[in-house]
Amino acid sequence: MNKHQLTLCAALAVATLGTVGCTRTSEQEQGTEAVQADKHLSQLFDNYYEARLQLFPMEATGIADNRYNDQLPNDLSQEHTEQVRQLYQRYLDKINQIDRSQLDAQEQVSYDIFKYEMQMSLEGLKQPANLLPVNQFWGLPITMAQLGSGSSNQPFKTPEDYQNFLGRIKGFTVWGDTAIANMRRGMSMGVVLPRTLTQKVLPQLQAMVVNDPTKSIFWAPVEKLPDTFTAVQKDSIRQAYTKAITEEVIPTYKKLHDFMQQEYLPKSRSTTGISGIKGGDDYYKYLVRYWTTTDMTPDQIFETGQQEVARIRSEMEKVKEQVGFKGDLKAFFQHVNDNPKFTPFKTPEEVLAAYSQIEQRMQPQLNKLFGITPKSKFEVRQTEAFRAASASAEYNPPAPDGSRPGIFYVPILDAKTYNMVGMESLFLHEAIPGHHYQISIQQEQEGLPKFRQYAWYGAFGEGWALYSESLGEELGLYTDPYQYFGRLSDEMHRALRLVVDVGMHAKGWTREQAIQYSLDNELTSREAAVAEIERYMAIPGQALSYKIGELKIKELRQRAQHALGDRFNISAFHDLILKGGVMPLAVLEKKVDEWIEVQKKS
Structure with a gap:
């Protein structure tokens, strides 16, 4: 168990929340209970997010939280999937122990979003996405190239930054082997890409297979080594990246390409829609x-x-x-x-x-x-x-x-x-x-x-x-x-x-x-x-x-304009939509309806 896993276990262990909301015998007790609910809820959310970032460190990098920039868990593995399932189930159980009626309006929105997210995420883990890990539109082979180019979320400002990405490269080689294993499993079950999509993926993978490591997109950050680095640091980074690109990056892309060309393409399906795979209609x-x-x-x-x-x-x-x-x-x-x-x-x-x-x-x-x-x-x-x-x-x-x-x-x-x-x-x-x-x-x-x-x-x-x-x-x-x-x-x-x-x-x-x-x-x-x-x-x-989202937002704007007449303020409506951040459309609709009622009384 590494230090990140230990921290994850500690974070999950801390988040042992008891049931909130028992018998209320006075207004004072009710007020105390509401404060406790708030405390429990905010702690629950904090603990969840901390645990989540350790399982999904690319999300941390995306928000400039650099603690896990060397981490790339094998998110295709059954072990990782089970860790994620346990995380969602644990926090669904915890949110169900919170008494929603004791929360204020903003907290109730958070409660509703969180519960929805845990339920949908658990259901998602039952779907066959892990058997279809590569396509031409998005996926780790594309993301790694973006990160490795130095033009995306992965920082390349300090020697430690350069060292961190070498850790992710190691993780990518493991991921590549599991992707192939999962696709083979998918082939045996009839869960494969359409042939036309496989054909689109091949040139993307082939483009990453170069003879000279300095011609790889992963070399781009080495071309731009900061002037503040010492000569020894620069030389060390050049050697490490030459080795990593030659022995890990290029072979991983080549292995994925050759597998998809030689084994996967002949087994790719002629059907267009996802209904063409086993269980595709329900998926x-x-x-x-x-x-x-x-x-x-x-x-x-x-x-x-x-x-x-x-x-x-x-x-x-x-x-x-x-x-x-x-x-x-x-x-x-x-x-x-x-x-x-x-x-x-x-x-x-x-x-x-x-x-x-x-x-x-x-x-x-x-x-x-x-x-x-x-x-x-x-x-x-x-x-x-x-x-x-x-x-x-x-x-x-x-x-x-x-x-x-x-x-x-x-x-x-x-x-x-x-x-x-x-x-x-x-x-x-x-x-x-x-x-x-x-x-x-x-x-x-x-x-x-x-x-x-x-x-x-x-x-x-x-x-x-x-x-x-x-x-x-x-x-x-x-x-x-x-x-x-x-x-x-x-x-x-x-x-x-x-x-x-x-x-x-x-x-x-x-x-x-x-x-x-x-x-x-x-x-x-x-x-x-x-x-x-x-x-x-x-x-x-x-x-x-x-x-679907646009139609709902337009519908809510028309509803508010109709209900409020001259009281309707377009700037206030837009601010209401934006300040709460994204949420399921049903939660948004409820929030706007409540706002309309408040505006009517003001």
Whole structure:
């Protein structure tokens, strides 16, 4: 047992909470009991989060907690899975011993979120995710390359930082062996990737197999050794990284590549959706609940998607008429894709500058819509070359201590073909006031338990980001009808996800059917449509979170406006949504309803 395991055991042992809330014989006893409940609850949350970080040290690195930067537990192993299961079960038992009625409103929200999280996490451990550890969209082989490049969360500032990452490299070699063992088990059970996805993974793995360690992306931090290091320290690091890359990193990627090419590819399935694996129907139903945080059925989501697609198409037709385009909607898509006036850039720097100009244009309006704004810094960066081909635009959260800004990553394969239509809505979503506001404000809230400060629920987080796109006109954007058309196309992109995701995973749609549905209904290229559809194939249900969350936030705003009339304050409403951080949609709805009642009485 190492020191981290000992600390984990100690943390879990400390968290032995008794039942709170027995017979109440007086107001004084009741008040004492409430204080005890608060004390027990905050201690429970603290103990849980401390124990969690030791089992998931990459999460600690992500929030600039550097205590476990050398750790990479084998999260595919049965031993680790059992440790995680015990953690969730232990804390579910403890939260059930707390008397919810003795808590204040904020604590009750925390209680509800925590209990939901423990229950869903325990159910998730019964699913076959560990048999599908690698795909082209996300997974440890991609994450390790990002961390090892020095451009992500892993710090490379001190000699100890460089030493720490060598520990993670050792962990990666163990993980790679278990990934292969788990995939072999999956092969024997019929739990495998679709063939097209396996084919996408192979070049990603092959790209990491180089003859010269100094040509590896993992060498990048060694190229940038700080001047403050001594000559002896620099030489030692160079030798250690040469050895680690040559003997551990490259062989691990090669082993994964060769296994997937020689053994796994022939056994990969021809079916598209997750229903094609053993137990896939039940797995998808779980994933739908997990990603939407609702009890909506796949059929209900499919129907909602079809309604939204029809509504947005009619809005698109209006824009087409407004600009005087002659031809059908599909021809208009082609026009927007191909017209040279929409690709005015020559260099990646020009693309990044255009995004910065969007921020400057809407800055004066932000204070009208938001009372609270992030303290964290923010940057727009080009996505690293090694992953740009398969990456979407994305947001990487800031470090809570200010050591790393929030970063909006933009993949620019060729600036000369980068289409400007939709840049405004993309910035609103990924950057401001989308992910940057939501995540930064959540992390910066004092008084929130850490498990809430650093939590993520896709339906809320992505729902907020998509809702943010709808604020463009209020923020002084979308004055160009083509930018507004870009916003509609982005909204359509999220609406048709409801149709194609459910279509593929629950209704027997093929990859080709889903690609064609995308091409028929949105502004996209075939190449982009293929990449998106294969993303939904790789991570079933995740794409449902955006539109389901946005529809709920819009519904709650309309409800509040209707109920409060002139008393409705948009800035106060947005602050209410953001200050509590992400949460399941049912918990959010209850919170907004309670706020509306308070506003009525004020």
